[in-house]
Amino acid sequence: MPVTSSGASKSRKPRPSRARGLRTTTGCLTCRSRRIKCDEQRPRCATCIKSDRECRYASSTNAPVSTVINESTPPAQASASPALARKSIRSDTQFTNSPELQFDSPFTTGSVASIPSPNSAPYEWYDLLAEDAIQNVAKYNLNLDVDKPRLSQRESPEREEPALDPQLRSPDQDTNTQLGSPPNQISSPNDSQRLPPILLDQWNSVENIPLTEDELVLFQHYLAVVGPILDLCDPTGQFSRVVPRLAVHNLGLLKSLLAVAARHLAALNQPSSVQPTSDSNIVNPLINVATQYYYETLHYLSQNLNQGSYSKSREIIATALLISTYEMFDAEGQYNNGAWERHLRGFFWIQRSQNNNGECKDPLRRAAWWAWLRQDSWVAFREGRRVLTIWRPLRRLDDLTPDELCLRIIYICGRCIDFASTESVKKYDVDTRIDQGKKLTQAMNDWYNILGSSFQPIYRPALPASDSFFSPIWIHPPSHAAAIQTYHFSRIIVAINEPSLGGMDDMRHRQRLLDDSVETICGIASTHQGKEIPSAMINVRALYAAGLAARDPVKQAGVLHLLEETLEVAKFPLKSLLQDLTTHWHAQQ
Structure with a gap:
């Protein structure tokens, strides 16, 4: 202990032990293991986002991170979840670590500083x-x-008295000082x-x-x-x-x-x-x-x-x-x-x-x-870019209702699109790409294997009609049909972008999967639900992917015919998709 010039010892304030009191216990597990400060944002803290690391939080019961439910999740029910009720015989650990809960959530818009506050x-x-x-x-x-210079400027956020909604002002006030009124206003x-x-x-x-x-x-x-x-x-x-x-x-x-x-x-x-790009x-x-x-x-x-x-x-x-x-x-x-x-x-x-x-x-x-x-x-x-999301789900497949499963496949589809993006193709080597493809395939299989009867066809004839290329598949409700379309869209995207080192057997297996997805997508699109605009919007996208996977000229013609019919219903996107597919097929020859 240090002493003063007079020889008396100088008292020192007690200091907490390094083993206790100096270390946060509320940050994410990643920051705690690295012994750095954590801002405790969920689902990912800013430090993990910046360093592109997996961000994990411990639950109150020290359960594995994949079982942690975020604040938006309803309280746990004493009874079995809907998914467990549909699948009574299954291992308790199955799907606990499904890959779609472990995907990295890439910061697709650049650095943290590039996002507005x-x-x-x-x-x-x-x-x-x-x-x-x-x-x-x-x-x-x-x-x-329109007053263009004024239109391009937002009002200053520092204004002390914000203006009322112009339509809520008194009748004698001018409500068109900023945008003006068109000559032929409706x-x-x-x-x-x-x-x-x-x-x-x-x-x-x-x-x-x-x-x-x-x-x-x-x-x-x-x-x-x-x-x-x-x-x-x-x-x-x-x-x-x-x-x-x-x-x-x-x-x-x-x-x-x-x-x-x-x-x-x-x-x-x-x-x-008349196309919107016409010079008319x-x-x-x-x-x-x-x-x-x-x-x-x-x-x-x-x-x-x-x-x-x-x-x-x-x-x-x-x-x-x-x-x-x-x-x-x-x-x-x-x-x-x-x-x-x-x-x-x-x-x-x-x-x-x-x-x-x-x-x-x-x-x-x-x-x-x-x-x-x-x-x-x-x-x-x-x-060819990545999806603009840095969020990933915390709830397990076991805990989702059938309607929530329809949403989960949209998230998985986004991760599959990330896998096919130009950035991912350039960034990762072949071995990493193969591993990523396997994880995505497992995530899709986990999702598909937990589905209940409402995702199965209620009508599917053995053979297609004489005037059709594909046998119709009717799945009801339409949201569940859309989920199956999204699943097969995702499967095609991964299959045609995943590197292959397995030889001819692997290629044949992959082509069988692609053929099955093409048949299913076209079968769903050819039912009466395909004539409804909400379903047609989903079918257009799935049919375009089916066209990318189709190899047989007869099937290509069938896909093209279905896509053209569906575009007439949806009126979106443009018919340029038809030309894009034709160009793609010519390039594959």
């Missing part, structure tokens, strides 16, 4: 909206009186008719916002067609049942709903002989209507983003997803750096700012996340 994410998204709104004027040669109630007597806050109203007759037609089309497209894999029907009720109390959400409904109607009324100066009047509502949505956002409660609300999440869907119907085949691609990224930012994911508690936020993942997976597949 939670406070700035809505404004970054607004800038994307403003940029695309201006481009749409030139794209369709629309005569909209019929809509004036401001005094829109003015509700009581406000829940500055951006919501107690009473329903009135609709004109024209708007009512669009509203009904959304309820009948667009909502079910988004709700195909959501039994709670959030976008068909909940969003419309929110929309009649929130003007921004209502405008985005009317915009996407008008844009989809424009697609349905587009003559087959003829513009479908519904496109004018849709674009006008798009601008009105943008006007609303510019006035209300500064209100913190709105930027964190369910309404802005629903609005963002509807605008992304609007861009989906407006896309023209090549998505790289297009409006749809950018808005998928913008929606990713907003979801991150609210910490939403596929297992969060709020059913609307959860449904929006899965609808977004379906859209982003298709764009990622077509552009």
